[in-house]
Amino acid sequence: xxxxxxxxxxxxxxxxxxxxxxxxxxxxxxxxxxxxxxxxxxxxxxxxxxxxxxxxxxxxxxxxxxxxxxxxxxxxxxxxxxxxxxxxxxxxxxxxxxxxxxxxxxxxxxxxxxxxxxxxxxxxxxxxxxxxxxxxxxxxxxxxxxxxxxxxxxxxxxxxxxxxxxxxxxxxxxxxxxxxxxxxxxxxxxxxxxxxxxxxxxxxxxxxxxxxxxxxxxxxxxxxxxxxxxxxxxxxxxxxxxxxxxxxxxxxxxxxxxxxxxxxxxxxxxxxxxxxxxxxxxxxxx
Amino acid sequence: xxxxxxxxxxxxxxxxxxxxxxxxxxxxxxxxxxxxxxxxxxxxxxxxxxxxxxxxxxxxxxxxxxxxxxxxxxxxxxxxxxxxxxxxxxxxxxxxxxxxxxxxxxxxxxxxxxxxxxxxxxxxxxxxxxxxxxxxxxxx
Numbered sequence: 366x367x368x369x370x371x372x373x374x375x376x377x378x379x380x381x382x383x384x385x386x387x388x389x390x391x392x393x394x395x396x397x398x399x400x401x402x403x404x405x406x407x408x409x410x411x412x413x414x415x416x417x418x419x420x421x422x423x424x425x426x427x428x429x430x431x432x433x434x435x436x437x438x439x440x441x442x443x444x445x446x447x448x449x450x451x452x453x454x455x456x457x458x459x460x461x462x463x464x465x466x467x468x469x470x471x472x473x474x475x476x477x478x479x480x481x482x483x484x485x486x487x488x489x490x491x492x493x494x495x496x497x498x499x500x501x502x503x504x505x506x507x508x509x510x511x512x513x514x515x516x517x518x519x520x521x522x523x524x525x526x527x528x529x530x531x532x533x534x535x536x537x538x539x540x541x542x543x544x545x546x547x548x549x550x551x552x553x554x555x556x557x558x559x560x561x562x563x564x565x566x567x568x569x570x571x572x573x574x575x576x577x578x579x580x581x582x583x584x585x586x587x588x589x590x591x592x593x594x595x596x597x598x599x600x601x602x603x604x605x606x607x608x609x610x611x612x613x614x615x616x617x618x619x620x621x622x623x624x625x626x627x628x629x630x631x632x633x634x635x636x637x638x639x640x641x642x643x644x645x646x647x648x649x650x651x
Numbered sequence: 652x653x654x655x656x657x658x659x660x661x662x663x664x665x666x667x668x669x670x671x672x673x674x675x676x677x678x679x680x681x682x683x684x685x686x687x688x689x690x691x692x693x694x695x696x697x698x699x700x701x702x703x704x705x706x707x708x709x710x711x712x713x714x715x716x717x718x719x720x721x722x723x724x725x726x727x728x729x730x731x732x733x734x735x736x737x738x739x740x741x742x743x744x745x746x747x748x749x750x751x752x753x754x755x756x757x758x759x760x761x762x763x764x765x766x767x768x769x770x771x772x773x774x775x776x777x778x779x780x781x782x783x784x785x786x787x788x789x790x791x
Contacts, residue, residue, distance in 0.1 A: 443676030476680030478687050478743050482711045484704070487678055491671035498668055519704035522678075523695030557703075588703060623714070 374543060374575045375464045377430060377616025379635055379642070384621070388420035390628040394635065399430035401618050404466070405437055409453040412460035421461075431461040432576075434468075440499045440513065441472040441486035451506040458509050465575055467512045467545045468503070470496065470533065487522035488532040497539040504540065512543035512575035517553035517591040529554070530568035537573045544569065546614070547578035548604040549591050555604075556589035566608055576616030579605055579638060593622035597634050602641055609645030617642065687743045709739040712751070720752035726771045727759065734759055 378398025383391050391400060402421065411417075421431060438450050458466045471483035486492045504511055513536065515529050527535065536542055546569065554560040579602075581595035597619065608614065617638050621631065684690035686705045692698045713735040717724035724731040738755050745751070756772050759765050765772070 443672045443679055472679050475676060475683045478680075478683045480683055480687065480708060481715065481744055482708050484679075484683070484686070487675070489675075491674050494668055494671040495675050519707050520696065520700035522682075558700075590707075 374615045375430075377432075377464075377576050377618075379639055380430075380616060380618045381631065381635065382434075382618060382620045382622070383421065383424070383431070384625075385418065385420075387621070387625050387628075387631070388418070390625075390631060392420055392423055393628060394632055396639075397429065397635070399432065399616065399618070400424060401432045401434045401467075401620075402461070404433035404435040404454055404457045407433070407457055407460075409456050412456055415460070417460070425462070430464065432463050433457045433461060433466050435466065436469065436483065437473055438468050438503070439471070439473040440468055440503060441470055441484075441492070441496055442474055442499070443472070443495060446499050446503050448506070451503055455507050458507060463509055465510045465512055465543065466507055467514060467575070469514045469516050470529070470536070471516045483516045485516055485518040485520070485522065485529075488525040488527040488529065489522075490526065493527075493532065493535055493539075497536055500536060500540045500542050504542070510543055510575070512545045514545035514547055514578065515550050517547070517550040519557055519588075521558050528560075528565060528568060530565040534568055534570050537570045542573070543575040544573045545576055545578060546574055546608065547580070548608060549578065549580040549582060549597075549601045549620075552601050552604050553582065553589045553591045556584070556587075562604055562607060566611055571612040574612065574614050576618055577605065577608065577614045578618055578620055580620040581634075592624075593620050594624035596626070596630065597637065602637060605638065605641050606645065609641060613642075613645060687739075689740060689743075709736050712739055712744060712748075716748050716752045716755065719748040722775045723752055723756045723759070723772065726768050726775065727765070730764065730768070734762065734765070737762075 380397060380399035380401060381391055381394065383400040383402045385406070391397070407418070408416075417425065425431060433454065435454050438446050438454065440446060454466055457463075469483045470486065472486050473480050473483060486496060500511065500513070513533065515533060533544055537544065551560065551562050551565060555562050579597055580591060580593045581597045581601065582589055582591040582593075583595050584590075605617070619631070619634055619638060678693070681690070681693040682696070682701075685692050685701055686708055692701045713732060716735065717731065727734060735755060738758050742754065742758070745754075753776060756776050760769055760772055
């Protein structure tokens with residue numbers, strides 16, 4: 366069994382996804398503990414030269430933790446992760462002084478096509494072998510621990526042998542990878558694919574959780590769309606509460622990617638997250 | 652086992668992993684071809700789920716192209732969304748979002764209903780004096 370976490374996951378607190386469109390609003394959010402930035406949106410040459418977007422520089426100077434979040438590495442691709450992409454992610458993590466980097470349990474390209482988004486991997490023995498090896502390759506190239514995120518899916522593979530929770534638990538066991546649990550994605554898979562959220566949370570190795578994602582979405586014709594462009598609603602907050610009833614996550618991060626509201630609404634959403642955290646029993650699995 | 656695979660297995664030493672990559676790659680290639688390339692839904696999948704995922708990818712692509720290259724969406728106004736989805740159903744993404752935006756604009760020029768927008772789209776595709784905004788000023 367591999368458990369190569371370097372001690373307990375660092376405490377992050379409550380944060381928000383930094384986006385250029387809301388940079389000054391993010392800087393002024395009261396009580397903001399940390400931010401996450403989409404790794405592909407930063408220029409690696411600039412980072413090598415010590416250049417950060419002004420707003421991120423201001424946040425770093427203030428001691429706000431910045432975590433790079435990759436979306437295009439393809440750890441669930443059939444091929445090995447691309448070394449150049451990994452090198453850029455490593456440079457980004459170092460330039461930001463990040464305590465960890467995160468990516469997804471997803472495939473993003475195959476047969477010469479780019480998906481343009483995160484697609485679920487089949488949860489079979491074959492893909493366990495491949496994804497575990499891809500994670501090991503990534504871990505060897507990255508200067509800090511890696512955490513892997515569960516994805517929102519609109520489809521299920523016909524030959525799945527494990528649930529996503531079981532699959533993630535196997536990956537933790539085999540590679541020591543940490544987990545980024547997206548509660549909005551759990552809700553999406555509950556509505557669209559019939560996932561039993563409580564049972565899924567029970568299958569997750571809670572001690573491996575590095576942090577939690579939360580985001581708003583929208584129900585259209587019985588299908589949940591994980592838009593990141595709507596306010597976080599009660600059903601998604603309820604999934605966060607389910608998770609917090611089992612463990613106190615080291616961090617929670619609000620993702621908002623479009624249709625940006627005024628700063629006070631973002632602050633209120635972070636407040637709603639803090640309220641859920643404060644009602645939960647403070648059990649920390651380490 | 653194909654000759655190529657036998658070679659790969661001997662060369663790599665971890666036959667199980669190589670074969671797993673090969674099988675996983677086949678399944679992912681078939682699914683992605685159905686999602687972005689209009690290929691048939693692979694056996695065993697729920698066709699309604701595959702259609703929904705395909706629609707999700709096309710919508711994401713439409714929005715990302717509009718963010719990366721806002722001009723075609725601005726010029727076409729409300730016609731942009733429906734037009735782009737028709738284009739996406741016929742053309743798998745290639746060469747990144749900027750190239751996608753240009754390929755879309757070129758395709759849109761030939762579509763019925765875009766007549767009023769054609770001069771502006773044409774000018775955006777090939778502005779007089781070249782695409783200065785793409786030029787990079789280099790200093791020694």
